[in-house]
Amino acid sequence: MTTAIMAxxxxxxxxxxxxxEHYKKPxxxxxxxxxxxQQRGHNPSCGDTIELTLKLNDAGDTIEDVKFEGEGCAxxxxxxxxxxxxxxxxxxxxxxxxxxxxQNMMKGxxxxxxxxxxxxxxxxxxxxPVRIKCANLTWHTLKAALESTHDLxxxxxxxxxxx
Amino acid sequence: MTLTREKTLADRIRSDFPILHxxxxxxxxxxxxxxxxxxxxxxxxxxxxxxYEQYNSNVHRGVHTLSxxxxxxxxxxxxxVAAFINAASRQEIVFTRNAxxxxxxxxxxWGSSLxxxxxxxxxxxxxxxxxxxxxxxxxxxxxVLKFVELTAEQEFDLEHFKSLISDKTKLVATVHVSNxxxxxxxxxxxxxxxxEHGAKVLIDACQSVPxxxxxxxxxxxxxxxxxxHKMCAPTGIGFLYGKLDILRSMSPFLGGxxxxxxxxxxxxxxxxxxxxxxxxxxxxxEAIALGAAVDYLSAIGMDNIYAYEAELTAYxxxxxxxxxxxxxxxxxxxxxxxxxxxxxxxxxxDVHPHDLSTILDQAGVAIRAGHHCTQPxxxxxxxxxxxxxxxxxxxxxxxxDVFIAALKEAIEFFGSIFS
Ligand SMILES: Cc1ncc(COP(=O)(O)O)c(C=O)c1O
Numbered sequence: 001m002t003t004a005i006m007a008x009x010x011x012x013x014x015x016x017x018x019x020x021e022h023y024k025k026p027x028x029x030x031x032x033x034x035x036x037x038q039q040r041g042h043n044p045s046c047g048d049t050i051e052l053t054l055k056l057n058d059a060g061d062t063i064e065d066v067k068f069e070g071e072g073c074a075x076x077x078x079x080x081x082x083x084x085x086x087x088x089x090x091x092x093x094x095x096x097x098x099x100x101x102x103q104n105m106m107k108g109x110x111x112x113x114x115x116x117x118x119x120x121x122x123x124x125x126x127x128x129p130v131r132i133k134c135a136n137l138t139w140h141t142l143k144a145a146l147e148s149t150h151d152l153x154x155x156x157x158x159x160x161x162x163x
Numbered sequence: 164m165t166l167t168r169e170k171t172l173a174d175r176i177r178s179d180f181p182i183l184h185x186x187x188x189x190x191x192x193x194x195x196x197x198x199x200x201x202x203x204x205x206x207x208x209x210x211x212x213x214x215y216e217q218y219n220s221n222v223h224r225g226v227h228t229l230s231x232x233x234x235x236x237x238x239x240x241x242x243x244v245a246a247f248i249n250a251a252s253r254q255e256i257v258f259t260r261n262a263x264x265x266x267x268x269x270x271x272x273w274g275s276s277l278x279x280x281x282x283x284x285x286x287x288x289x290x291x292x293x294x295x296x297x298x299x300x301x302x303x304x305x306x307v308l309k310f311v312e313l314t315a316e317q318e319f320d321l322e323h324f325k326s327l328i329s330d331k332t333k334l335v336a337t338v339h340v341s342n343x344x345x346x347x348x349x350x351x352x353x354x355x356x357x358x359e360h361g362a363k364v365l366i367d368a369c370q371s372v373p374x375x376x377x378x379x380x381x382x383x384x385x386x387x388x389x390x391x392h393k394m395c396a397p398t399g400i401g402f403l404y405g406k407l408d409i410l411r412s413m414s415p416f417l418g419g420x421x422x423x424x425x426x427x428x429x430x431x432x433x434x435x436x437x438x439x440x441x442x443x444x445x446x447x448x449e450a451i452a453l454g455a456a457v458d459y460l461s462a463i464g465m466d467n468i469y470a471y472e473a474e475l476t477a478y479x480x481x482x483x484x485x486x487x488x489x490x491x492x493x494x495x496x497x498x499x500x501x502x503x504x505x506x507x508x509x510x511x512x513d514v515h516p517h518d519l520s521t522i523l524d525q526a527g528v529a530i531r532a533g534h535h536c537t538q539p540x541x542x543x544x545x546x547x548x549x550x551x552x553x554x555x556x557x558x559x560x561x562x563x564d565v566f567i568a569a570l571k572e573a574i575e576f577f578g579s580i581f582s
Contacts (some may be wrong), residue, residue, distance in 0.1 A: 010188070015518070048547075074515075131517070
């Protein structure tokens, strides 16, 4: 069988080169040092898990570093790595509004402005409704990490599937 | 050169399944998610329609003509299921919503008599349906769960089982055909060993009843459960088989109408089997349609289905074996594809199962990705998730070819980025 079996153009829209690069060669895997916030998240129905660690500034209002560990598909892992990329130096309040914007982007209702446009490569996911939760997992987990009042380890999982 | 090919089983019956003849994402549908749920033949669809168009009525409650007709059809479906698995009596068949409900019924009704320190033996490959009800029971009663591990071939380890069983064992509950590994457990031997120790045996036959002949008297299990939706019937209907004397000794699970004999304000007596376990208006149309599904499968013949699916198994594994990135789980098929179920759980190198499933979907190929409700098994195998292609008697070699070609393309697509 020599002819292309699938509509590869659709697949390419979803799995853009950048996404696959972040999946294969993540730059932000690991744990921050020190750890000021720690949060695990998962998608129970598919088993994807993620653990975010955050380093904040002394005032606790700005993100200095984000790292992730976890297991999941290309979309989930690339989304985490991209997120970590753009969060450095962002204020906590800013990061929280980015969570909202990302979730809206997954509904096809919004996109990021120029200075954050690298996140827009995830837009293709909105065309694959069953995969949106993969892309959202890391952002959902970030929100829980930032909103948790106590410092340090939050040992439970937040589920990205309870709505 | 033209090859005249003998018509296969699938060639003969595919037209019975309207849903198979459609395009998905512009490609002909190749449905390889049969272990999750099967498709339904026209006979079953028409049975549902006839019921609602011609004799929809409540059962066991009216003396009018329609009610009598609905009751007859509902009870005839019970006879069909009883005959299909060779139950000794029609009273041994209890209709439930699905296999999960049937297991919960046993766990509550029979299980409540267990005491602290009593042991229940399961296997590490159980579907969550045959695990969580026993975890809950263990929490309620103080019973202890023990788990049979796998052989090197990733099958039920009978020797390990023998080392676990003792006179403390009150129940052995295990899967007949694993929905992930596809191995076929030696349920007859398991039952014999369990009975030597005075333990009861429950068989989760969700993945065996739709694919091979089942004889409960030959297996000599105490209970056996299955879901209709995996055997060409609608969702919302399944059944519990239980030996008559054991079902008799069990108290009711759910209370309500239908399951009573005589009701007073402060107490009641219960209906005879099987109605004692069927509280409330049942899934009448679905039960009758399950009867039709049994008729349909029986007309093809479960031996024929098993033999044809074995051919597909041999071909599927041969094809998968030629892709170096693919790692399969569960036992290799034996000669002629026998000895395991017509499904393959696998991983594909760098391509995560979810990504694979999305990419195959673009080729019209439906497979499942994830833990298939066997999370502890995946943990046991040291993997987070697998992709699974599961076949049925209406699948063809040509469909396996499409699946394999799409699989290769997906691996290539991901691979090309990184090389
Ligand atoms: C082996 C096995 N057991 C139990 C079940 C549960 O079936 P249901 O969800 O229909 O109760 C399934 C199907 O998902 C299964 O494959």
